[in-house]
Amino acid sequence: MSNVKLSEQLETRVIRKEDFVADKTAFIDANTPGSDKKENYCIIGPGVSENENRVINLEEPHGFNVGAAAMPNGCVNSLHLHQTAEVFIVAKGTWRFIWGNEGKDGEAILTDGDVISLPTHIFRGFKNIGSDDGFLFSILGEDDPKKVTWGPQVLREAADYGLVLLEDGRLIDSTIGMSVPEGAKVIKPMSDEELAQIRKITQEEMNARVFRLKDRVPYSGAYLDEKLPNCKKKSYGIIGPGMADNPTREPLVSNEHSFSLELIEAEPQQGFASYKQEKTQVLLAYKGKWKVSLGEPGNEEDVILTERDLISVPVGMWRSITNIGEETGLLYIINGGDEKVNLEWSHKVINSSK
Numbered sequence: 325m326s327n328v329k330l331s332e333q334l335e336t337r338v339i340r341k342e343d344f345v346a347d348k349t350a351f352i353d354a355n356t357p358g359s360d361k362k363e364n365y366c367i368i369g370p371g372v373s374e375n376e377n378r379v380i381n382l383e384e385p386h387g388f389n390v391g392a393a394a395m396p397n398g399c400v401n402s403l404h405l406h407q408t409a410e411v412f413i414v415a416k417g418t419w420r421f422i423w424g425n426e427g428k429d430g431e432a433i434l435t436d437g438d439v440i441s442l443p444t445h446i447f448r449g450f451k452n453i454g455s456d457d458g459f460l461f462s463i464l465g466e467d468d469p470k471k472v473t474w475g476p477q478v479l480r481e482a483a484d485y486g487l488v489l490l491e492d493g494r495l496i497d498s499t500i501g502m503s504v505p506e507g508a509k510v511i512k513p514m515s516d517e518e519l520a521q522i523r524k525i526t527q528e529e530m531n532a533r534v535f536r537l538k539d540r541v542p543y544s545g546a547y548l549d550e551k552l553p554n555c556k557k558k559s560y561g562i563i564g565p566g567m568a569d570n571p572t573r574e575p576l577v578s579n580e581h582s583f584s585l586e587l588i589e590a591e592p593q594q595g596f597a598s599y600k601q602e603k604t605q606v607l608l609a610y611k612g613k614w615k616v617s618l619g620e621p622g623n624e625e626d627v628i629l630t631e632r633d634l635i636s637v638p639v640g641m642w643r644s645i646t647n648i649g650e651e652t653g654l655l656y657i658i659n660g661g662d663e664k665v666n667l668e669w670s671h672k673v674i675n676s677s678k
């Protein structure tokens with residue numbers, strides 16, 4: 325990478341795709357045919373991996389977790405539910421999401437750049453139905469997204485292949501010589517009574533929670549800096565109030581997730597003037613090449629992000645963001661919290677907007 329050497333404070337906060345560490349033994353279905361080729365990544369925060377020895381790129385609490393899954397064509401992520409929000413950003417491939425206790429309440433097919441927000445406490449699963457390897461980023465709500473609850477059929481099938489899950493979250497794989505420790509309890513499948521209490525999400529309800537990149541409706545003028553040179557951009561509010569200065573930019577999904585998500589689209593040499601904020605912020609380069617300049621104006625450090633690289637910007641630090649590629653760039657921005665994020669702009673920006 326062409327970056328000058330970053331200070332230690334920033335070095336740990338820039339997570340490049342080459343830094344992601346694949347884990348093939350993260351979950352109960354790791355031995356089950358059809359699901360055994362799934363790779364799980366913990367990028368920011370502990371996520372929900374059931375592997376005690378997983379590698380987490382950045383452990384600092386952000387109010388949300390960022391992870392990823394890489395799955396070859398035909399690979400399935402089994403039915404499970406979460407206590408917190410779960411959002412997927414498709415980085416590559418064609419994916420079929422299903423939901424409901426039997427996975428039969430509906431389906432959503434997503435492709436590159438699309439986003440889906442799955443409601444809490446319903447069963448969901450997904451499959452790479454594309455012709456090639458697929459890659460998804462995931463965002464889970466809260467600092468501690470709790471444990472995954474697996475569908476009863478998933479637990480039974482896993483046991484047939486030597487894997488059981490303990491109540492304390494540990495995964496025991498008898499195929500590699502592990503055994504259930506004395507006194508430990510194996511998780512029991514959800515009862516029919518418990519299953520009957522789970523709400524149903526209709527196809528229409530889920531459709532309203534899918535952001536389709538090709539159908540995006542651009543919003544201009546969301547930010548105070550847009551009258552300045554090199555600050556032209558379009559933005560898309562996907563989840564939560566986000567950081568738009570203009571409150572008329574409505575998000576697609578507005579229930580609380582513990583984070584906001586938006587997409588920024590900018591032509592070459594365009595982006596954001598310098599701003600700072602008091603909430604956690606993660607920038608995820610989806611398309612193109614982005615320069616993020618961090619620190620007091622005149623004394624900045626530059627970070628270059630290419631596709632699938634991320635940075636967690638230190639809270640309260642000045643930052644400016646520019647598409648330095650040769651094509652239209654797309655940048656996903658995750659902000660911590662459910663409240664609108666207030667941006668602090670320089671005098672130059674404030675004066676330009678009057």
Ligand SMILES: [Fe+2]
Pocket residue numbers: 404406410
């Ligand atoms: Fe999940």
